[in-house]
Amino acid sequence: MPKAFLVDTTRCTACRGCQLACKEWHDLPANATKQRGSHQNPPDLNPNNLKIVRFNERMTKEGVVVWNFFPDQCRHCITPVCVDVADMAVPGAMIKDKKTGAVLATEKSAKLSPADAKAVAEACPYNIPRIDPKTKRITKCDMCFDRVSAGMQPICVKTCPTGTMVFGEREEVLAVAQKRLAFAKERFPKAHLVDMEDVSVIYLLAEEKEHYYEYAGFM
Amino acid sequence: MNTTRRSFLKLMGVSAVGLSLGQLGFDLAEAQAYASKLKIEGAKEVGSVCPFCSVCCQIIAYVRNGKLVSTEGDPDFPVNEGALCAKGAALFSMYTNPHRLTKPLYRAPFSDKWVEKDWDWTLNQIARRVKDTRDKDMVLKNEKGQTVNRVDTLFMMGTSHASNEECAVIHQAIRSLGMVQMDHQARV
Structure with missing residues (x-):
């Protein structure tokens, strides 16, 4: 049965527990960081950060400051474009696991030419894949494939202290998503679920996707 | 059903290991790229407490051959129910950090x-x-x-x-x- 995530951003406090837990589970080293005037740190996804919480701050016409948080990760698309593009160059470099629906970058992704790897990364509608300059592999969220295969939750979901993240069978998660959406709409009339039919990681946003991140949604 | 959530998870783990890789839905060669073994598999679970704030979230320290291999929140503890913030989630790095003091x-x-x-x-x-x-x-x-x-x-x-x-x-x-x-x- 395919799995799905719900990321209810109306609950996210941007504690970045998911971001850190992901690093720890995948044994990824620290990045050199510097103060850039934002809590979004590091500034973007990279081979050492498969998940980051994006911060977007703005002032509305009414003079109210709105601070939106967006825990960004691979959407594990139902029909992943990255897999199609990679298959044209190196079959098996990117695969979609039938059982869980996880989209994985395998060891073979290191065999992609720099141009092909770039094409795979740029094909992603959500700007997720990054190329590790050392191993030449494509790096991205792997849905904690080892944990999920063993019947456990992905570490980001397990760690989330606010219930922003939900993981489970797709049908069940879709039902939770609709419930959460109805609840969120009472407070945020523009609340909506992003690209629900096409992805396994469904975001619930309180307002237009532009107020979160350029690549927050595709449709 | 007379089983705790933890023992249920363990059962799930055992049954997943019993699956052949072919059943996972793709070629064995491709699957090899992915760890077929969980890094905490067979590790001993030791209860511990996050040292940072006063909430005192409980954590499970996974220990193999006397060495810490991973940490995560304890789902059986009523205060944090398995969850951790960024500080608690990074406990393993605190342990492996070369700047960590080990002597007075x-x-x-x-x-x-x-x-x-x-x-x-x-x-x-x-x-x-x-x-x-x-x-x-x-x-x-x-x-x-x-x-x-x-x-x-x-x-x-x-x-x-x-x-x-x-x-x-x-x-x-x-x-x-x-x-x-x-x-x-x-x-x-």
């Missing part, structure tokens, strides 16, 4: 250098200074002549990581020294 460091008065000391020396120093301070500053009577038996120059900083029973023992020990200034780490 001592800086003598007016010195600008830290010197490594062993625990025996350190604990003796602390005991010596507590005793000297108490001997010097013990007040038996206040200006009204009432018996007070207190030391105003020592201060006790408690911790929310201590249980009720531990707090009772610590409290009695501290009171027996005549200490009256106490506070708690959760307030600072």
Whole structure:
């Protein structure tokens, strides 16, 4: 049965527990960081950060400051474009696991030419894949494939202290998503679920996707 | 069903290991790129507590051959229910951090250098200074002549990581020294 995530951003406090837990589970080293005037740190996804919480701050016409948080990760698309593009160059470099629906970058992704790897990364509608300059592999969220295969939750979901993240069978998660959406709409009339039919990681946003991140949604 | 959530998860883990890789839906060669084995598989689960704030989230430390291999939130603990914030989620890195202190460091008065000391020396120093301070500053009577038996120059900083029973023992020990200034780490 395919799995799905719900990321209810109306609950996210941007504690970045998911971001850190992901690093720890995948044994990824620290990045050199510097103060850039934002809590979004590091500034973007990279081979050492498969998940980051994006911060977007703005002032509305009414003079109210709105601070939106967006825990960004691979959407594990139902029909992943990255897999199609990679298959044209190196079959098996990117695969979609039938059982869980996880989209994985395998060891073979290191065999992609720099141009092909770039094409795979740029094909992603959500700007997720990054190329590790050392191993030449494509790096991205792997849905904690080892944990999920063993019947456990992905570490980001397990760690989330606010219930922003939900993981489970797709049908069940879709039902939770609709419930959460109805609840969120009472407070945020523009609340909506992003690209629900096409992805396994469904975001619930309180307002237009532009107020979160350029690549927050595709449709 | 007479099974706890943890034992259920363990059962799930065992059944997943029993699956052949072919059943996972793609070629064996491609699957090899992905760890077929969980990094915490077979590791002993040791209960521990996050050392940072006063919430004291409980964590499971996974230990194999006497070495910590991973940490995550304890789903059976009612306070955090398996969740952790960014600090708690990064406990494993704190353990492996090369900057982590593993021995007591001592800086003598007016010195600008830290010197490594062993625990025996350190604990003796602390005991010596507590005793000297108490001997010097013990007040038996206040200006009204009432018996007070207190030391105003020592201060006790408690911790929310201590249980009720531990707090009772610590409290009695501290009171027996005549200490009256106490506070708690959760307030600072």
